[in-house]
Amino acid sequence: MPGPDQKIGTVLIPELGLDLSPEFIEQSIVKPDFSRVFAHLIAYSANRGILIRATSDGSLKVVSAGTPFEEYIVFKGTGGADFAAPNIKEYDVAYNVTDILVESFAAIISFRNLQGVWLDPKALPVGYHSIDFIHYGYQIKRRSILGDTDFEVTIYR
Numbered sequence: 001m002p003g004p005d006q007k008i009g010t011v012l013i014p015e016l017g018l019d020l021s022p023e024f025i026e027q028s029i030v031k032p033d034f035s036r037v038f039a040h041l042i043a044y045s046a047n048r049g050i051l052i053r054a055t056s057d058g059s060l061k062v063v064s065a066g067t068p069f070e071e072y073i074v075f076k077g078t079g080g081a082d083f084a085a086p087n088i089k090e091y092d093v094a095y096n097v098t099d100i101l102v103e104s105f106a107a108i109i110s111f112r113n114l115q116g117v118w119l120d121p122k123a124l125p126v127g128y129h130s131i132d133f134i135h136y137g138y139q140i141k142r143r144s145i146l147g148d149t150d151f152e153v154t155i156y157r
Contacts, residue, residue: 069096069156079107079149083139090116090137095155098138100129102151105144112137 042049054060073095077087090112100109107124114136123143142149 072154072156074152074154076152077140077150079141079151081142083110083141087141088137088139089153092136093157094134094136095157096132096134097156098131098133098135099154099156100124100131100140100151101153102126102129102149105142105147105149107140107149107151108143109138109140111135112139 041052043052044050052060075089079087094114098111100107102124104126106126108121109124110118110121111133112118112135116136118139138153138155140149140151140153
């Protein structure tokens with residue numbers, strides 16, 4: 001025999017692209033019964049909810065512009081022996097992709113997670129590197145004792 005209904009409080013996210021009545025619900029109830037429903041999927045974006053649509057073949061339509069990124073920051077510098085300013089960058093928002101061009105002498109990079117913890121350093125030989133990783137900052141320094149590393153970092157969000 002099923003137990004009592006379970007109540008779930010929901011976050012009130014304004015939804016665009018839908019005309020709802022009532023506009024917001026304050027709670028949902030989960031029951032052990034299954035039913036066929038017409039559902040919509042809402043994604044939270046910055047300060048509002050947006051209706052996620054599907055393509056004609058049934059795949060989620062997640063990007064209409066060919067890329068999910070809206071902004072980027074470019075930083076050029078020279079990395080010394082230690083992680084030090086100005087080569088330590090911390091951000092309040094997440095960045096998804098990091099492109100690094102190491103022009104002279106190998107580099108070491110470390111990324112900051114949501115909790116503010118710097119993760120283990122990663123070695124980067126001279127060349128171009130693209131890292132798909134959600135982070136809240138990075139710090140970079142030289143790896144070689146032969147000389148400082150010249151680099152360019154581009155982060156995308």
